[in-house]
Amino acid sequence: MSFSLKFKLALLDNVIWLMLFCFFILCLIGVPEFASAANIVNIFYHSSIMSILVLAEGFVLLSGKLDLSIDGILAFAPGAVILLATKWAPDVFGNPWLCLVLTIILGGLVGFFNGFCVAKLDMNPFMQTLSMSIILRGLVLFLIPLSIFPLNPAYSYIGKARLSLLGRSIPVTIIAVLLIYSVFGFILRRTVFGRNYMATGGNERASYVAGIDTTRMILGGYIIAGMLAAFAGILTAGRQDSVSNTMGSGAVMLAFAGALLGGTSMSGGKGSAFGMLGGSLLLGMFSNSLNLLGVTVTLVHASQGALIFVAILADRLRIRARARLLRNEQLKKLKESEVALG
Amino acid sequence: MFSEQPAGFPALKLKNITKVYPGVIALEDVNIEARSGEVHGLIGKNGAGKSTLVGIVAGLIRPTSGSIEVKGRRFPFLTRAQGMQEGIAIVTQEPEVILDISVAENLFLGEQPASFGLVDQREMYRKTEKILTDYGLDISPGYRAGDLSLSERQLLLILKACVAEDAGIVILDEASAPLTQKDARLLRSMVKRLREAGKAIIYISHQIDELLGICDRLTVLRDGRSVITCGKSSLNHRSLSELIVGEPLSDQNSKSNAAGNVEGETLLSLSGFTKWGAFESVNLTVRRGEVVGLAGLRGSGRTELMKAIAGIDPPDAGKMIFKGRQCSFRTPNLALRDGIAYLPEERELEGLIKGFSIKDNLILNCLHILSSYGVIRKNDCDRLSEKIFKDVECKAFSTEQDVDELSGGNKQKVLIGRIMALKPDLYLLDEPTRGVDIGAKKNIQSLIIENIRGSAGVLVSSPGLDDLAEICDRILVMYKGRIAACHKGPNFEEHALFMEIQGMTGTEAAGTDAAER
Incomplete structure (x- = not known):
């Protein structure tokens, strides 16, 4: 394979980052201050919660399943824990660090229940997590009719605080998100769990026959998604310094979109953390640019839908372009061999 | 017509x-x-x-x-x-x-005899009946096709x-x-x-x-x-x-390699192995260094038997002694850990991970050896996958290629390489040469005889008798879920084997067979 071909293929495989770049340039033409460091930090900050949700959804998609309940977990886990800490048992759960850990564990528990139903009881993931999503959202509405605020500063630290780094104040959220993404990139590519997990998504039956405990893999995927969603909940609660019953409402579909934009396959086994990050940044950058361009807030949703459509179209074109590239290469080789044979 | x-x-x-x-x-x-x-x-x-x-x-x-x-x-x-x-x-x-409609409807699907848009059922069944008897098929037109x-x-x-x-x-x-x-x-x-x-x-x-x-x-x-x-x-x-x-066949006589009597320790012995509806009271032994063939028609229970041994579909009853210990594996990873590797019959369905490269498919089973604290050692992976890749003589540009781009024979070699990498004690090869061309078939057969057999026992099935006769030390015939006969190599009476596979005994069958021909 020639270098130029390899380069083209690499470009096509990371088309989301190419799109991101093109979009960035486009915005730059419209709004010169778009490229300012402050705005870039702003984009990262505003897509951080979504990017964690995208990772959660994408992670489940990699195993060939799906999870509709992640935005429910996002609201439920911090909501229930804050209730414990402020109303039900403040003397036991007063410690904010304990609350943070508890929130993540609670998210993991809901994920465990989802995973148990799907992997062990063989329930349909769509139906099961749909019901879970409705249950959780309903419980949140029941438990937290009114927002609870303010939160303990330690609890909202990750969501709200800023660190001064490189002479600039950077939100802690961004650092946490980048850290989590690199950890997941590593897990998926370089650990036994990650490889077995991807294999399960690629072909569940074959993985089972090859001695992989696929039930555990799927269960693990849901637990991790639950924990990530709970973490996104901590970020949300921290950012608004309160827990409310509308947190993350309707975000699950955008999470799907982000994961798919990032090249994750709905049927499992294909995708990467890097791609998912690109997908969520594109979503974030898009709404940010609409803001700066002064597009009315009520139109943002429809525009996001249009963006998703364009991205899916681009993905189809990408697959075709890839096939054509390889075919031309083969034709070239054929001609060369003919010349060689005389 | x-x-x-x-x-x-x-x-x-x-x-x-x-x-x-x-x-x-x-x-x-x-x-x-x-x-x-x-x-x-x-x-x-x-x-x-x-x-x-x-x-x-x-x-x-x-x-x-x-x-x-x-x-x-x-x-x-x-x-x-x-x-x-x-x-x-x-x-x-x-x-x-189409499983849920009748034989006749299937036969005339899209071509139904009809008048004014109404299907002439009687005509259709009559025609079907005629065609079926004409061509010697013993089916009734009213049967559900799925049956x-x-x-x-x-x-x-x-x-x-x-x-x-x-x-x-x-x-x-x-x-x-x-x-x-x-x-x-x-x-x-x-x-x-x-x-x-x-x-x-x-x-x-x-x-x-x-x-x-x-x-x-x-x-x-x-x-x-x-x-x-x-x-x-x-x-x-x-x-x-x-x-x-595309090249002259070598006259390598594999039978001479496969000596008839193997003296190795008993590796696996089954007694009264049963899975209802698939196989019943199967007794067999496999020694170390021995290649045992399982001959039988599709549906004779040979695939199910192998899957039961490998823990994929555990048996209902019976005793299994492996390496001197009584075991019963409930999942394939337990069997694998103990040294039993299964090569699936359905290559695409149960074998390959689509979207994974050749390398990732090859080393799928031995990630635990190639990692420390759950983190994969990349260099070791590359080394091992290259080595197996060469051992099985898989033909491809590189190990980074997507496994989907390979031909059937090469895909099969990847799967065989995958289980060889583990160095198991017992190989269960379910139709290793199925849907594979002649060249790859020879490769695979010599792999079995030369590389695999050395220190391990092999149980192999195949729809073709001559494939088995070439590589096996013993051939067991399965018929309707039971072991019907056992033949010792190196020279097999293929005719008798052929008859037993059909559920006939040698002598009685000789006559019928001649008549049918």
């Missing part, structure tokens, strides 16, 4: 067909001519371009260049609709009938293509693969009758004997080119094999 063209008229001509895919040149300048009243055989290794050729004729694939001539009319390419209009029918090796055996469904589809739709050009693409021996014989007589009716039949198969028995002319495809087209009288089994492989 006659075609309007005189016998010998070229019904279908493929001229200078070339097809290029991303990653492969599937066909290069291929010319084939099928005459009416002729059975034209097509043979070649996996990846030689047979399926592409069939796809082009069927109108599913567009050739990159070349033309197709049907009954004198010329097309640059065919669409499926055109193909059907021109009377081209195709039967593949996967019998796809038929795989073999019967296949025959039904062949009849649908040839008789109900009355196609002039019929392509049987490895159509005999799912057939039982008895039905294969029926197919042969069917094909003969169809030929007499003036149909042009393109007959594709991996079985050389079958082709030589049934075809008038043969075309051999190799690496996307047609190597030769000639009458069958100028060919014999050996010369044809050589044409397919």
Whole structure:
């Protein structure tokens, strides 16, 4: 394979980052201050919660399943824990660090229940997590009719605080998100769990026959998604310094979109953390640019839908372009061999 | 049932067909001519371009260049609709009938005898009855198609293509693969009758004997080119094999390697092994260094038996002693950890991980050896995968290539490499040479004899008896879920084996067999 071909293929495989770049340039033409460091930090900050949700959804998609309940977990886990800490048992759960850990564990528990139903009881993931999503959202509405605020500063630290780094104040959220993404990139590519997990998504039956405990893999995927969603909940609660019953409402579909934009396959086994990050940044950058361009807030949703459509179209074109590239290469080789044979 | 063209008229001509895919040149300048009243055989290794050729004729694939001539009319390419209009029918090796409707409805699907839009049920059943008895099929037209055996469904589809739709050009693409021996014989007589009716039949198969028995002319495809087209009288089994492989066959007599008596310790012994509905009270032993064959028809329980040993579908009853300890594995990873590796029969379904590279597929089973604290050591992975890749003689650009881009034989080698990497004590190879071309088959057989057998026991199944006879020390015959007979090598009586597989005892069968022939 020639270098130029390899380069083209690499470009096509990371088309989301190419799109991101093109979009960035486009915005730059419209709004010169778009490229300012402050705005870039702003984009990262505003897509951080979504990017964690995208990772959660994408992670489940990699195993060939799906999870509709992640935005429910996002609201439920911090909501229930804050209730414990402020109303039900403040003397036991007063410690904010304990609350943070508890929130993540609670998210993991809901994920465990989802995973148990799907992997062990063989329930349909769509139906099961749909019901879970409705249950959780309903419980949140029941438990937290009114927002609870303010939160303990330690609890909202990750969501709200800023660190001064490189002479600039950077939100802690961004650092946490980048850290989590690199950890997941590593897990998926370089650990036994990650490889077995991807294999399960690629072909569940074959993985089972090859001695992989696929039930555990799927269960693990849901637990991790639950924990990530709970973490996104901590970020949300921290950012608004309160827990409310509308947190993350309707975000699950955008999470799907982000994961798919990032090249994750709905049927499992294909995708990467890097791609998912690109997908969520594109979503974030898009709404940010609409803001700066002064597009009315009520139109943002429809525009996001249009963006998703364009991205899916681009993905189809990408697959075709890839096939054509390889075919031309083969034709070239054929001609060369003919010349060689005389 | 006659075609309007005189016998010998070229019904279908493929001229200078070339097809290029991303990653492969599937066909290069291929010319084939099928005459009416002729059975034209097509043979070649996996990846030689047979399926592409069939796809082009069927109108599913567009050739990159070349033309197709049907009954004198010329097309640059065919669409499926055109193909059907021109009377081209195709039967593949996967019998796809509609399970929930009757045999008659399946047979006349799309061609129902009707008046004023109402299906004439009585007429349809009458015609079906006639066709079925005509061609010697013992099925009632009212049966639900889903209740038929795989073999019967296949025959039904062949009849649908040839008789109900009355196609002039019929392509049987490895159509005999799912057939039982008895039905294969029926197919042969069917094909003969169809030929007499003036149909042009393109007959594709991996079985050389079958082709030589049934075809008038043969075309051999190799690496996307047609190597030769000639009458069958100028060919014999050996010369044809050589044409397919492209090099003279080595006279390596594997039987001499496979000494009859093996002295190794008993590795595996089963007693009273039972899974209801699949197999019953199976007793067998496998020694270290021994290759034991499991012969039997599809559905005789051999696959289920292997899966039970490997813990994939655990047995209901019985005792299993492995390496001197009594075990019962409930999941495959437990069996694997103890040294039992299973090579699945369904390569695509149960073997390969699509979207993974060759390398990732090869090392899937031994990640735990190649990692420390759950983190994979990349260099060790590369080294091991390269080594296995060479050991199994897999043909590909590099190990980074997507496993989907390989041909069937190479895919199979990847899977064999995967289980070899673990160095298990017991290999369960379920049809290791299924759907694999001759070259790859020889490779795989020598792998089994030379690399695998050394320190391990092997239990191997195959639909073909001669495959087993070449590599096995012992052959067990399974019939209807029981072990019907046991033969010791190195010289097997293939005739007796053949009869036992059909559920007949040697002596009684000799007579019937002669009569049927």
